[in-house]
Amino acid sequence: MFHTARVRRLTAVLATAAAGALALSALPSNAAEPVETGATSRLAEAFKTAATQYDVPRELLVGIGYAESHLDGHDGLPSQANGYGVMHLASNPANPTMSEAAKLTGLPVEKLAKDPGANVRGAAAVLDAYADKAGLQGAERNDLGKWYAVVAQYSHSADGPTARLYADEVYRIIGLGVGAAGVSTAPVKVSPDRGKYANVAPLGTRTPTSIAAVDYPGAIWNAASTSNYRVGRTAAISTIVIHVTQGSYAGAISWFKNPAAQVSAHYVIRSSDGQVTQMVAEKDTAWHARSANPYTVGIEHEGWVDQPSWFTDAMYRSSAALTRSIADRRGIPKDRAHIRGHNELPDNDHTDPGPNWNWTYYMQLVNGVNPNPPTYNFTTYGSGVRVRSDARLSASIVTTLAGPTQVFVTCQKQGDTVTAEGTSNNWWSKLRDQGGYMTNIYIDHPDAKLPGVPVC
Numbered sequence: 001m002f003h004t005a006r007v008r009r010l011t012a013v014l015a016t017a018a019a020g021a022l023a024l025s026a027l028p029s030n031a032a033e034p035v036e037t038g039a040t041s042r043l044a045e046a047f048k049t050a051a052t053q054y055d056v057p058r059e060l061l062v063g064i065g066y067a068e069s070h071l072d073g074h075d076g077l078p079s080q081a082n083g084y085g086v087m088h089l090a091s092n093p094a095n096p097t098m099s100e101a102a103k104l105t106g107l108p109v110e111k112l113a114k115d116p117g118a119n120v121r122g123a124a125a126v127l128d129a130y131a132d133k134a135g136l137q138g139a140e141r142n143d144l145g146k147w148y149a150v151v152a153q154y155s156h157s158a159d160g161p162t163a164r165l166y167a168d169e170v171y172r173i174i175g176l177g178v179g180a181a182g183v184s185t186a187p188v189k190v191s192p193d194r195g196k197y198a199n200v201a202p203l204g205t206r207t208p209t210s211i212a213a214v215d216y217p218g219a220i221w222n223a224a225s226t227s228n229y230r231v232g233r234t235a236a237i238s239t240i241v242i243h244v245t246q247g248s249y250a251g252a253i254s255w256f257k258n259p260a261a262q263v264s265a266h267y268v269i270r271s272s273d274g275q276v277t278q279m280v281a282e283k284d285t286a287w288h289a290r291s292a293n294p295y296t297v298g299i300e301h302e303g304w305v306d307q308p309s310w311f312t313d314a315m316y317r318s319s320a321a322l323t324r325s326i327a328d329r330r331g332i333p334k335d336r337a338h339i340r341g342h343n344e345l346p347d348n349d350h351t352d353p354g355p356n357w358n359w360t361y362y363m364q365l366v367n368g369v370n371p372n373p374p375t376y377n378f379t380t381y382g383s384g385v386r387v388r389s390d391a392r393l394s395a396s397i398v399t400t401l402a403g404p405t406q407v408f409v410t411c412q413k414q415g416d417t418v419t420a421e422g423t424s425n426n427w428w429s430k431l432r433d434q435g436g437y438m439t440n441i442y443i444d445h446p447d448a449k450l451p452g453v454p455v456c
């Protein structure tokens with residue numbers, strides 16, 4: 001990942017903005033809800049305005065934004081592939097969306113990178129231009145399924161399968177609906193019209209060649225560009241390095257396939273479900289840790305250092321199983337002297353995996369200890385979110401979460417339906433530390449029912 005300082009989260013900024021509104025709209029506890037948080041966020045407003053101005057479906061814009069950034073602009077800091085903001089407007093040899101957005105909107109690059117509203121507007125302008133070129137006109141523009149090829153083009157992926165990985169993820173998110181950073185979309189049933197991509201085998205399709213290529217049976221093979229690693233090793237493998245991508249899974253894979261990148265990792269792991277892609281054989285030297293490259297195996301984890309919502313239990317468990325396999329196969333001790341963060345290596349200025357990476361939990365998993373649950377497993381968003389004694393709107397309020405809060409959800413159950421900002425959901429999370437239930441709408445995760453959490 002890129003060198004970065006710890007930054008204030010956009011959601012925190014939005015929550016502060018929303019807190020004022022809440023004071024005016026707070027309802028008694030037994031009122032018809034759902035005003036669990038304040039008014040629509042500025043970011044939500046930006047999506048609405050950009051969708052109207054450029055005739056791009058709002059759900060599509062939000063879906064792309066969630067896939068790229070979980071709707072966090074990281075105060076304008078670049079991704080590994082030099083992409084910026086909620087919509088990841090990029091400036092690299094394969095992806096010119098930033099300069100295209102500047103030309104189409106007349107907005108300066110600085111503003112497009114740092115101002116979330118401008119960033120969303122810029123992406124909408126680019127998508128609009130691509131849709132025009134694809135001949136997407138009139139009523140067709142309202143059909144989400146017809147945008148598939150435009151979404152694939154927006155990713156500027158290295159090849160067809162990677163473009164398909166990206167677009168399929170965006171459509172998966174659109175299907176689930178989004179609730180993050182004060183922005184909501186309802187789940188939509190949509191059949192993507194994949195066009196020419198229908199014949200492209202999605203990544204993960206196993207063939208005899210791909211099965212033979214991987215060192216780890218659970219991995220999907222997808223080779224990095226040969227310009228981005230060195231064949232062979234000059235030292236014995238002794239260390240496994242934990243990275244965070246600073247960008248999306250599809251984006252990292254595409255970047256490592258781009259000959260201009262001059263970087264790679266052996267493995268990349270997806271946040272939502274822990275899917276593992278292998279891009280460089282362990283016998284070869286991936287370029288992920290400068291002078292430590294010759295003796296290390298690098299694992300990239302999808303997400304951002306400052307954004308704990310990417311560090312899912314599914315990703316921890318999948319990564320730990322991979323690390324255990326590498327260590328066992330290569331006789332590497334399963335301890336912190338040999339399983340290290342990028343930030344702990346000599347000759348580097350990187351901060352990943354950062355303070356949100358739970359090393360204690362991870363090392364317990366690596367060592368096959370049945371660990372205590374992680375300290376936190378989800379993050380809430382919004383302000384004034386009520387925690388109740390039961391999964392009912394009439395249940396007494398136990399406490400209120402002032403702003404985005406890291407929580408541990410012990411289990412979930414169905415209760416009263418809550419509708420907020422266009423989304424309805426009857427799943428509620430039981431919070432360990434607060435001793436009550438909150439609606440899943442304000443858990444920073446797109447699924448109505450949270451993955452990996454048992455039913456109470």
Ligand SMILES: [Zn+2]
Nearest residue numbers: 001243342352
């Ligand atoms: Zn790194």
